[in-house]
Amino acid sequence: MPIARPLPGQTLIAPSLLSANFARLGEDVEKVTAAGADWLHVDVMDGRFVPNITIGQPVVAALKKVARVPLDVHLMIVEPERYIDSFIDAGAEVVTVHVEASTHLHRTLQAIRARGVLAGVSLNPHTPPEAVEWVLDSCDLVLVMSVNPGFGGQSFIPSALRKMEWFANHASRHNLDYIIEVDGGVNTDNIASIAAAGASVCVAGNAVFSTPDWGATIDLLKQRAAGGKVK
C-alpha cells in the first residue's frame, strides 16, 4: 500500500536528515518526528551525480527500524535504476530519481511504481519542466530542486517558484495528480511563497536542524505555508 498523499491545502514538512547528527541518527529521527516531521527526507549521494557521498541502503534499513513516518528517499546517483529494488527492500516509501541521471526514465518510474511505493522524478535547477512532461502520468511526485544538489544549507534559487507553478498549472490542465515537492533552501521566510506556488511537500534541512527548538520551527513552517496557500 503506497503511503497517504498530502490532503488538499496541506503542506507536509520533510526534514532532510543530511543536516542531522550522523553520529546520533536514531535519536535525531525520534526527536524530529516528535517535533512534527511528516516524512523523513533521505539524501543518497554517490560522488558521481553530485560531488558528495552520503549514505546507502544499510543506513536506510537502520532508519526504517526507528522511523514512524515515511522514508522519502532522494537518489542523487547515476543509473538509479540499478538500486531501486535494494532501496525499496531497505524501507524507502518514496523513491525519487533524477531526470538527468536515468536514460530510460519512463521504465525506471514504472519499475518503482510496480513495487507499490511512490515514484518521484527530480529536476536540477537548470532543467526545464518540459524535460519530464512525457513521464508525468507515470509519476506520483515531482521534486523540484531549488538548489544545486549535493549539499545542505544553500540558498533558495527563486526560479524554482516559476517551475513549481508550471507543474501546478500542468496538473490542473491535464487532470494529473502528482505531488509537488521542493528541495533546497526552504525556510520560514520563503515557505509561504513556495506553498503558494504549488508545493505540498517541503524538504527542510538546515532550517529545522540548525534551530534550537525543532518543534517550534516545524510549527512555524506549517503555519506560514498555510498562510501562503490561502492567498
Ligand code: DX5
Ligand atoms: C541537497 C539535498 C537537500 C538538502 C536540503 O542536495 O537534496 O535535501 O539536504 O537541505 P537544506 O534545506 O539545508 O537546503
Ligand code: ZN
Ligand atoms: Zn534532497
